Amino acid sequence: MDTETYVLGEELDSFNHQEVQEGIKAILEKGNSAVLDMTACKYVSSTGLRVLLFAKKMAATKGLKIYLKGVNAEVQDIMSVTGFDGFFDYV
Amino acid sequence: MTRRLLHIRESLASRITLRVVLYVVVVIGISAYVGNYYVLKIVKAIQEGGILYAIGMRRMAIALTAVFLLTMVVLTYLLRRTIHRLIAPLTTFTQAADEVARGNLQAKLPEIHSNDEMYYLRQSFSTMQQSLAQQMEELKQVNEAKGRMEGELKVARDMQLSMLPKAYSPTADSRLDIYGSLTPAREVGGDLYDFFVRDGKLFFCIGDVSGKGVPAALVMAQTMCQFRIVASYIDDVNMITTYINKIMSDGNDTMVFVTFFVGVLDPSTGHLEYCNAGHNKPLVNGQFLDAKPGLPLGVEENATYEAGECEIPVGTMLFLYTDGLTEAMTEKHDMFGSQRLIGNLQSDLDCKAQIERMTQAVHDFVGDAPQSDDLTMLAIKYYI
Numbered sequence: 001m002d003t004e005t006y007v008l009g010e011e012l013d014s015f016n017h018q019e020v021q022e023g024i025k026a027i028l029e030k031g032n033s034a035v036l037d038m039t040a041c042k043y044v045s046s047t048g049l050r051v052l053l054f055a056k057k058m059a060a061t062k063g064l065k066i067y068l069k070g071v072n073a074e075v076q077d078i079m080s081v082t083g084f085d086g087f088f089d090y091v
Numbered sequence: 092m093t094r095r096l097l098h099i100r101e102s103l104a105s106r107i108t109l110r111v112v113l114y115v116v117v118v119i120g121i122s123a124y125v126g127n128y129y130v131l132k133i134v135k136a137i138q139e140g141g142i143l144y145a146i147g148m149r150r151m152a153i154a155l156t157a158v159f160l161l162t163m164v165v166l167t168y169l170l171r172r173t174i175h176r177l178i179a180p181l182t183t184f185t186q187a188a189d190e191v192a193r194g195n196l197q198a199k200l201p202e203i204h205s206n207d208e209m210y211y212l213r214q215s216f217s218t219m220q221q222s223l224a225q226q227m228e229e230l231k232q233v234n235e236a237k238g239r240m241e242g243e244l245k246v247a248r249d250m251q252l253s254m255l256p257k258a259y260s261p262t263a264d265s266r267l268d269i270y271g272s273l274t275p276a277r278e279v280g281g282d283l284y285d286f287f288v289r290d291g292k293l294f295f296c297i298g299d300v301s302g303k304g305v306p307a308a309l310v311m312a313q314t315m316c317q318f319r320i321v322a323s324y325i326d327d328v329n330m331i332t333t334y335i336n337k338i339m340s341d342g343n344d345t346m347v348f349v350t351f352f353v354g355v356l357d358p359s360t361g362h363l364e365y366c367n368a369g370h371n372k373p374l375v376n377g378q379f380l381d382a383k384p385g386l387p388l389g390v391e392e393n394a395t396y397e398a399g400e401c402e403i404p405v406g407t408m409l410f411l412y413t414d415g416l417t418e419a420m421t422e423k424h425d426m427f428g429s430q431r432l433i434g435n436l437q438s439d440l441d442c443k444a445q446i447e448r449m450t451q452a453v454h455d456f457v458g459d460a461p462q463s464d465d466l467t468m469l470a471i472k473y474y475i
Contacts, residue, residue: 014302046301046302046348047301047302049301049348050301050302050345050346050347050348053346053348053390054345054346057346080384081369081371081384082350082369082384082387083350083367083368083369083384083385083386083387084369084386085384087386087390
């Protein structure tokens with residue numbers, strides 16, 4: 001299965017969630033699994049988390065996957081506190 | 092007209108120049124002809140009769156000068172009149188512009204028959220008038236719609252806040268002290284809390300819908316409704332959470348999720364059972380409850396949850412909140428945080444007083460910064 005990487009910026013929130021969602025969607029629609037490079041990402045809001053959830057769900061319907069890469073401690077903490085420990089696949 | 096049809100653009104400058112040249116040629120031509128007649132007469136007189144005749148010709152010379160002066164006056168007058176006529180529409184434009192500024196968009200514009208800059212100025216001015224009129228109409232409609240929307244949101248806010256249960260004070264029959272507070276960041280919010288007593292036990296919950304405003308409020312209402320229904324016939328906290336989660340996950344295309352904490356307290360024993368779906372851990376007597384968060388509601392239909400249990404001593408406060416409290420920010424983006432939260436908990440306060448104190452602490456901390464998220468707190472105590 002081919003993968004393609006999408007690089008995220010410093011924040012994933014209500015201001016850029018539409019753009020990021022379209023970007024990931026484009027990769028999945030080509031039939032590739034998506035690697036989300038979150039090395040630069042310092043903050044994810046609840047709207048941002050929804051994008052990740054949406055991406056995972058969409059990937060599953062196409063038999064594809066999404067992987068999170070380079071998630072830093074702060075973002076991992078946000079995700080753990082909201083119960084997303086072990087929910088996403090990492091790479 | 093023909094010129095306009097053929098799209099031949101004229102130029103005001105060329106027209107004025109043409110007129111000027113025309114007048115100058117005609118007037119000077121005429122005066123030259125007239126002057127020439129007198130000059131010839133003077134020359135002839137000098138040739139024939141010498142100086143005497145020449146002196147007599149002085150009247151002729153004065154007449155000649157007068158002719159030239161008259162020529163200049165006529166020329167000046169004609170030139171002035173020409174330029175004035177060509178530029179006259181500008182005065183009307185100025186008046187029209189003043190009229191528009193006063194709000195009268197129907198101000199009359201001068202009729203221009205040429206195909207020069209004046210014509211195009213008139214066209215542009217007219218276009219501007221129409222465009223302004225249209226924009227003002229659109230703005231009026233937008234403002235009306237906005238007013239309607241604001242009215243509806245006010246009503247929605249009242250409705251949402253009245254959905255929340257009222258406080259409990261300890262009475263002879265019920266030894267429960269419960270107080271809740273919810274302040275939406277916008278007109279309506281995505282936070283929720285609920286509690287009710289059934290079969291001698293207190294069922295309560297607190298939750299936070301991802302997002303803010305109207306979309307979050309819709310899901311908030313749905314979640315509250317589900318809690319009431321499901322907790323009315325199911326006692327087990329794990330099952331309550333699992334059922335509500337299944338319902339919320341079904342058809343959740345936009346992936347809205349709800350962090351949720353549900354608890355069942357038996358005030359006759361102090362036994363508490365609870366289940367945490369991705370929510371902030373509550374505090375019991377100033378210490379965080381051991382409640383590992385499971386997945387929030389709505390994420391995965393077949394998610395499983397872990398229930399926890401503990402004993403709550405009499406008169407001990409159970410304090411629940413949403414992240415609008417710990418993440419309340421100052422203008423410099425400093426957050427209220429858990430330390431300040433714990434620091435403002437005072438064990439001897441009743442629930443209402445405790446929440447009022449915490450609310451005040453947040454307001455003092457945040458200062459003038461606008462509220463960034465819904466602020467919700469629920470405090471529970473029981474006595475025997």
